Amino acid sequence: MVARQPIRFIAEPGQVWLVGAGPGDPGLLTLKAAECLARAEVVVHDRLVSPAVLAKAPPGAERIDVGKACGRHTLSQENINRLLVRLARQGRNVVRLKGGDPLIFGRGGEELEVLRKAGIACHVVPGVTAAAACAAAAGIPLTHREHAQALVLVTGTRSDGSLECDWPALAGSGLTRVFYMGLQHAAQISRELCEHGCAADTPVALVQQGSLPGQTIRVGRLDRLAELAEGLRPPTLLVIGEVAALAEVPVSPVAAEAEGF
Template structure:
């Protein structure tokens, strides 16, 4: 398991707090996350961190944007790792702020390995991961006794840029599949799932800006979803949910109903 090497800690060093910012709605932040944002000397934050979350940052803190989008990286991962070490060695209290939860497709483990090897003290503050937060705001329970007894989280693109997933594991019955960062590869994902035995009529949802006022949910099937997403003009960040639980969206879409009521 990842842990800091206490023997190598330097007493004049600062500390890095790896903090999950949740899916976007600032009210989903943990109390500890808010406290650290208000006390930090420096914030290194990602593209997926919402403006509402950043509003909690102390006005005196140094803000460093290290966002990474598809084929567009402000800083390479190695540069971010080095930056965190540098800031801590300057004696600063540093918050490394990541959308969702830093240990679920957030590269948090990679960054902590560098900190541990460099003798920099760190702590981890979990966040509400996108799968949980976005599905909740979309009114799609990830498990349900009538529809899904397990849930699988996968990333839509791997470290080498491919989408060569374990397709047989994705098409098992009575499960929900949640795909992070899979919008660009959605047509291929749908095609491969059908080719490996999934029903073309398997329900699928793609959610843009989950938990934010701009949230948009598109519902379809493996057979027609690529066309529906293109027609709707969805853009990242999006989360994809595949499984029979998607059928519950219409009945349980509380957030959309709340937005409609407020607008009225």
């Protein structure tokens, strides 16, 4: 059996590097991602990619924003696919930069398929996904021998904007459920999980803008999820399960005073 060698970065033209930008904090970018960016001729990026991360590309590199705002893509997925193929065929060294990890709820899989079919060399550089970054920011262990034996990453919004899940399976015990893109469906998530057997007082945590200066963490119980979500904006991640009770929320000076600290 021949062992596969790790792909080394070779700045050959006409390739696409599908790179994870992490959750926003440039300190959470991998060394390999930074190296790809430093050598990019063109960077095709999503809206969630922070300016500090984009700044790692050379000033002369072309930057193309194909980002999504409020469910609306600047370019359709089909046009993004065509753009990537065209740029690679022009012989350019292309970095396709996506928030978090490119293969977790990032449509990276679809782009990879199209590029492979077009015969274009494509390499994946993983990134720190929002679940890992937000959990770290809130001090939540996503698995824990006493509280959670499995971790489920769930999309809180399907491609048609709706939310459909296997609720009985998600309501099972010993699980940490992490909902990406779930903010707008917080009320439905809370209702369905409670109706399918989760205790109303199951701990939940919401992390807005994890790792970024606007980071906000709220903790509470499942039946109050919709109230907790009020006023929060995307990107926000929902963590539901016993481990959320271990979150460490920074105490505001006012609250600390009220507590007598």
